[in-house]
Amino acid sequence: APSPSGPAAASPPAGRSPAPEAAEPSEAAGPEGGRRGDGEAPAEFVALREAVPGVREDIRYAGADNFTGMPVDGYQEPACLLTEDAARALVRAREALAGEGLDLLVYDCYRPRRAVAAFLRWAADLSDTRTREEYYPRVPKTRLFEEGYLAERSGHSRGSTVDLTLVRADSGRPLDMGTPYDFLDPLSAPDSPEVTARQRAARDRLGEVMDAAGFGRARTEWWHFTLREEPFPETYFDFPVALSSLSSPPGALD
Numbered sequence: 001a002p003s004p005s006g007p008a009a010a011s012p013p014a015g016r017s018p019a020p021e022a023a024e025p026s027e028a029a030g031p032e033g034g035r036r037g038d039g040e041a042p043a044e045f046v047a048l049r050e051a052v053p054g055v056r057e058d059i060r061y062a063g064a065d066n067f068t069g070m071p072v073d074g075y076q077e078p079a080c081l082l083t084e085d086a087a088r089a090l091v092r093a094r095e096a097l098a099g100e101g102l103d104l105l106v107y108d109c110y111r112p113r114r115a116v117a118a119f120l121r122w123a124a125d126l127s128d129t130r131t132r133e134e135y136y137p138r139v140p141k142t143r144l145f146e147e148g149y150l151a152e153r154s155g156h157s158r159g160s161t162v163d164l165t166l167v168r169a170d171s172g173r174p175l176d177m178g179t180p181y182d183f184l185d186p187l188s189a190p191d192s193p194e195v196t197a198r199q200r201a202a203r204d205r206l207g208e209v210m211d212a213a214g215f216g217r218a219r220t221e222w223w224h225f226t227l228r229e230e231p232f233p234e235t236y237f238d239f240p241v242a243l244s245s246l247s248s249p250p251g252a253l254d
């Protein structure tokens, strides 16, 4: 069906069932259950690059180099905002990799609900196929949510989910994972039999190190991990991705 028009049209493609991460969400609420301002992050959120100096980031949705082909609503800056618990877990993962000459490169962190709504609008606009060859050549746009490549209620909005890969610590060059980031295709499943042994080994190492640091992995995307003991398991936030959204003072973790 042709896309609904206008920015408010955030309906999912027809016939789609909820994505695996869909749950009954609560909107952001304060400690007493009242509504928290949508422009403001709770004190538990930090900017990763301030909390963990030297961490590598390439926040794709803040620019046009992503599967939508345009900057995504809600990403006011290319910043990784995360809960402090998730940031501490990433420190553990980096420490485990350091002895192997490897490091992490983070592509996405906290994602506001308005950004997820932008993904829904993009998916509903079947006339926009600009990025199909590069990002979803085999899966029709109408199936991206149903197949689990995109989530109608994303774990990223809870602040303890990250998209990331492994890089060489010296050059910053990403390891070959068999697909680029956000290649929305069965080939991106961590256990895809279609990748080479070397690519599979790189995926497995990323999965192991993230598992040991406390993150669970998605079944559809080798780059997507959620902290198992996440501090906001039921809350989907909508403050913008911007350092000014943070209420906690900047500073490295101790």
Ligand SMILES: C[C@@H](N)C(=O)N[C@H](C)C(=O)O
Residues within 6 Å of the ligand: 021, 108, 148, 149, 150, 151, 153, 154, 155, 156, 163, 182, 221, 224
């Ligand atoms: C779009 C991709 N980077 C991603 O994060 N997908 C999961 C399923 C999500 O949207 O939460």
Ligand SMILES: [Zn+2]
Residues within 6 Å of the ligand: 108, 156, 161, 162, 163, 223, 224, 225
């Ligand atoms: Zn993700």
